[in-house]
Amino acid sequence: MKCRQWKRIQxxxxxxxGISPRVQAHLDTCxxxxxxxxxxxxxxxxxxxxxxxxxxxxxxxxxxxxxxxxLRLIAAAALxxxxxxxxxxxxxxxxxxxxxxxxxxxxxxxREIIHGSLFSEVNGYLPVYEGTWFESDTAFExxxxxx
Amino acid sequence: xxxxxxxxxxxxxxxxxxxKILVSRHRSFIRKVLFGxxxxxDEHAEEAEQEVLIALSTTLHRFRFESSFPxxxxxxxxxxxxxxxxxxxxxxxxxxxxxxxxxGEGHSLSPQGLDEDDRILLYTILGKLREIERSILLxxxxxxxxxxxxxxxxNTPAGTVKSRLHRAxxxxxxxxxxxxxxxxxxxxNSKRA
Numbered sequence: 001m002k003c004r005q006w007k008r009i010q011x012x013x014x015x016x017x018g019i020s021p022r023v024q025a026h027l028d029t030c031x032x033x034x035x036x037x038x039x040x041x042x043x044x045x046x047x048x049x050x051x052x053x054x055x056x057x058x059x060x061x062x063x064x065x066x067x068x069x070x071l072r073l074i075a076a077a078a079l080x081x082x083x084x085x086x087x088x089x090x091x092x093x094x095x096x097x098x099x100x101x102x103x104x105x106x107x108x109x110x111r112e113i114i115h116g117s118l119f120s121e122v123n124g125y126l127p128v129y130e131g132t133w134f135e136s137d138t139a140f141e142x143x144x145x146x147x
Numbered sequence: 148x149x150x151x152x153x154x155x156x157x158x159x160x161x162x163x164x165x166x167k168i169l170v171s172r173h174r175s176f177i178r179k180v181l182f183g184x185x186x187x188x189d190e191h192a193e194e195a196e197q198e199v200l201i202a203l204s205t206t207l208h209r210f211r212f213e214s215s216f217p218x219x220x221x222x223x224x225x226x227x228x229x230x231x232x233x234x235x236x237x238x239x240x241x242x243x244x245x246x247x248x249x250x251g252e253g254h255s256l257s258p259q260g261l262d263e264d265d266r267i268l269l270y271t272i273l274g275k276l277r278e279i280e281r282s283i284l285l286x287x288x289x290x291x292x293x294x295x296x297x298x299x300x301x302n303t304p305a306g307t308v309k310s311r312l313h314r315a316x317x318x319x320x321x322x323x324x325x326x327x328x329x330x331x332x333x334x335x336n337s338k339r340a
Contacts, residue, residue, distance in 0.1 A: 010316060014287075035324060036321075039323035040319060042323060043320070043323040046261060046265050046269040048289045050269060051178075051182045052175075
């Protein structure tokens, strides 16, 4: 686009009111601009011809009320989400149950250690401890054989 | 029925006939806009057209008559077209080769069609232009909108539209003027090979 008049030609094309005599006079004398403009007009003619659709206007309007593809995708996503949610819930419930059981077991053990001194009695050798340990579970006299 | 009456009838009473009238009146415009977005017409553009019609049926009640209906429709159509292009994830490849592969496959919207050379020429240029350039050229030169109307449709300043239009025009003219013969020669040689 060496010719500076091309800008003026563009402005006239922008206005849509056709080529003015002044620009036409330039086009008559400038083969570059003339050739360029003709090539551009040819392109626009082809573009218009290809983009027009006179026979399609008579087609019956068919609107797919439901987009099947999108619905299918949404349904699949929903199904996957539900499955994931159920799996996570089951896993969490199981983990929770285990935790509760472990906690109860730990509490029992702790209680026994605190109140009954289970481990120290089992491992201990002092009679007083052994007596304490057995006292709650036996209804008879115990003899340790160390008296 | 005017467009406004059709819109009101469809939104208020879900009158399908009103919707059909509205669509049949503007379907050509929708297709042309998509033609500009895709740089041609193929099954993806057709799918995008369906998406536009679905979106129109569901979003028409949101139209508040603050802008003109063509503006609303243009934005909806272009957005759907671009969404479709993005979803393909092959945008550059498609835009770069569009048309050249469509020579004899009847992908144009025109019932008569163009001859082979013109088709190669046209789609080569369309493939070289950016989507926005094609869209602006289509709106200005084919649909005959003014720069101000295009600016409103694209939600862009008029100066930007003007400079883009000039750039697109210069690019198209240069390709049409000089490059086409070379492109045609290259194309023919590649076909022979």
